[in-house]
Amino acid sequence: MTDRIEAYAAFARMMELGSFSAVGRQLGISQSTVSKHIAALESDFGAQLFLRTTRRISPTAEAFRVYEHVQRMLDALESARAAVRGQQPEATGLLRVALPVSLGQSLIVPLLPHFLELNPMMTIEAVLIDGVRDLVAEGFELAIVTASPSEGSTITRTLRVFEWVVVASPTYLSVHTKPEEAIDLEKHDVIRSNGADDTPLNFESENGRQAIRINGRLSTNSDSAAYDLARNGCGIAIVPGWLAEADIASGRIVSLLPDHYLPTIPVSYIYPQTRFLSRRARSFIDFLVARIGQAQRETTS
Known part of the structure; x- marks a missing residue:
């Protein structure tokens, strides 16, 4: 059972990092062990999860369908472990988030070092881009926006309204x-x-x-x-x-x-309506709500 959990963890990290060696380093196992875990899951599911070429490893459509269920299971397992220890579960893994260029550079990027200090098991890929069209197609788990995407179904929540x-x-x-x-x-x-x-x-x-x-x-x-x-x-x-x-x-x-x-300029966070919101995404949202919301209260008081 422990090997199977490690295999699911390896699969989740492969979806985030895209490299057997990077996954091995993060999990503390060999590259060959990561490869064996993925092969075992592919045999178990009866479907290829990654397309492998000499230059890159790409998730298949089946991998994307499986990923949300695996992430839910890993989050639940971490919650159970934390509950036994009387602790709060930690956010882990890679968060790929889209940020508007001006807002990101001025307001959010300066906060990232503190966020990573609070979440030592996480990594962040912050992509500064104006005009995200489709979160899922562009590979973003979360986006901060000043205008909603033109494609794809998303859930939108306001962080702060600027003048x-x-x-x-x-x-x-x-x-x-x-x-x-x-x-x-x-x-x-x-x-x-x-x-x-x-x-x-x-x-x-x-x-x-x-x-x-x-x-x-x-x-x-x-x-x-x-x-x-x-x-x-x-x-x-x-x-x-x-x-x-x-x-x-x-x-x-x-x-x-x-x-x-x-x-006014509403600044919102959005995520795909059909996508499971991971603990790392929720942690980032909670952090921004606390920091940016606090800044607004101080500005208006």
């Missing part, structure tokens, strides 16, 4: 009049972070809606780049709050038009 902020450097404001109304932005160099898109921006305030067209000599397709340009005094930028919160608090950047609002 767009209008910012400029003290240097820029020392030689330009500070805008008091949204319409005043039309008189300023506003760095566009949506490329050549000149769609009007609709600001809401207690005085109603103001639709403005921004003007400026600089444009980019990156919120982070627009923010860096604003910090260097090149103009005013309109960027997600996660980029500017720390600099606003320290005074390195100035928040403008605090009583004028653009549509």
Whole structure:
């Protein structure tokens, strides 16, 4: 029975790591033993679980169908062991998670070292990508998004809602009049972070809606780049709050038009509707809810 459990563990790690040698190192067994475990499971299931070539090892459709059941079983076994020891079960294995580029770099990647300290049996592959189309097809167990994927059925839960902020450097404001109304932005160099898109921006305030067209000599397709340009005094930028919160608090950047609002940016975590949510994914979600949720409470208090 112990050998069979080790075989299931080897199979689960093969799905995550894709290498006999990597699985062997993680489980503390030889590469040949890993290969024998996989062969035994294939014989038991009567189906090939991995396609092997000289260059790579790829899971079959049968392997993906089996994986969720195996992971449930391994999680249940770890829970039983932890219960006997009077401990909480540990999250283990590889979590492959998709993160939006700007949000990931600014807000989530800096938290990863602490998360791994709390979960020493886990590894993370954080893929910075904007516009995930299909979680399952792209091999992600979990994604943090600001817009839902266009394909595949997913479950979505909101982590935090951010505001767009209008910012400029003290240097820029020392030689330009500070805008008091949204319409005043039309008189300023506003760095566009949506490329050549000149769609009007609709600001809401207690005085109603103001639709403005921004003007400026600089444009980019990156919120982070627009923010860096604003910090260097090149103009005013309109960027997600996660980029500017720390600099606003320290005074390195100035928040403008605090009583004028653009549509909010909901940041959510999503996972496939048909996919079992592993303990490692739940641990990561709980960690982000605690850290990002705490940040929101501190910002609004």
